[in-house]
Amino acid sequence: MPETPNYYSVKVNLRDEANMVYTMVSAIIDPVEIKSVKYEGVSCSSPLSLLPVRSTFQDFYNRMQRVIYKGEQQKNITKSLQELIKTKFGSESFLEEILHYMDHNLTDRLDFVFSEIHKRTAGNSEPKVEIHFELIDPNDMTKTTVDEEEIAKKEAPPVTPVPQASGFLIPADKQIVQFKFQLSPVNGIPLVELKAGDNVYIRLVPGDAVTDSIINTLELKEESGAIKQIPAKIVNISNNKNFSEVVIKINEQIYGKIIEEENSVKIKTTDSNAGAANIMNSVASPTAKITKAKQNPNLSADESFHLMPYIIMLVVLAIGMMTIFVIL
Incomplete structure (x- = not known):
């Protein structure tokens, strides 16, 4: 019998210290x-x-499954990541590209490929990329060197409270988008210190029909594929020991809700010296253009009103001149 061809095993770590991803x-x-x-x-x-x-490979796979099982993943980013790699690893052209890089040991090209995947799912940053690839026998796919079960036994069970609903209900006629906070590790404000009414910066996270539609309508995607940051107002926040439930409002029609599991992260806020963010007429407001368009007819009406006295005077003067002409 012919031997089964070897497989490539690829493992990648991406460390985004700026955004803590x-x-x-x-x-x-x-x-x-x-x-x-x-x-x-x-x-x-x-x-x-x-x-x-x-x-x-199996060590990596088991660790990722354990992170998901324990609920330690960043849910929105992980969802976007899994959808993207499903598309990528299902594409023959993508596989041909990375196979070429591995065959020729072009690690810098591989670093770039996976860095771009990170940017599309976690933000426009420059993560540190660690990558290792090797040819393995298909029978070694399930080989492990790390005993995750033993690690789990040694760890004390985490006391993580079940997220409770804050009681705040987003109106049924509003659109709800997926988003993540724009982090600012140096100058940001810890999430637990924010309160309702505070203005923060967010980035919409593509992946569902509503969010994708709003990103396209508002032209928030840059040529690089990154999503522009936009201002939003916190309308409700409920802090617990290990997580925070936050509801934000981008404008009167668009809301977002998130359970942030790392509530010690520092969030980028709007400049306090510049006052509150103009939520209604920001880049995130589809009503801005409509409001602006409605102002033009009002200006024309006001101008006509101010011209009325002059028009009346001209009419009276014309009537007087016609009367004098008839008498003569």
């Missing part, structure tokens, strides 16, 4: 059939969840 991606690729055999990805808030890239 730490991502693991791993994949098994068949270089002969040019197809992905198995892949997974997850983003979390702690670098302690990352494994060395020289661990086995």
